[in-house]
Amino acid sequence: MGARPFRWLPLAGSRHAIRCELVAGDVDKTLCGVPLTVPRGCSSNVQWCWPTCAACDAAWRRFEGIPLFPRQEVEGGSARRKATQVAKSGSRP
Numbered sequence: 001m002g003a004r005p006f007r008w009l010p011l012a013g014s015r016h017a018i019r020c021e022l023v024a025g026d027v028d029k030t031l032c033g034v035p036l037t038v039p040r041g042c043s044s045n046v047q048w049c050w051p052t053c054a055a056c057d058a059a060w061r062r063f064e065g066i067p068l069f070p071r072q073e074v075e076g077g078s079a080r081r082k083a084t085q086v087a088k089s090g091s092r093p
């Protein structure tokens, strides 16, 4: 596993991604563009239970080339539903 360019930081009610090299006291922005000053000390357990910021998650995935919805099927889904309906009506007496 290589070093990741970002890390998660609890901020303002959700967990945002920030650049890894930031240290306490640095002023920067989260991946979704929220200005922040990196806090000193460890985050509390409660803060780590906050929901992940969707915008930061998407930006991180885009940076690392991870698809947002790798298992999404647009065409296949509707085709399968039609096939199921045919099978159900066909099995009726």
Ligand SMILES: [Zn+2]
Residues within 6 Å of the ligand: 015, 016, 017, 030, 031, 032, 033, 034, 053, 054, 055, 056, 057
């Ligand atoms: Zn964010």
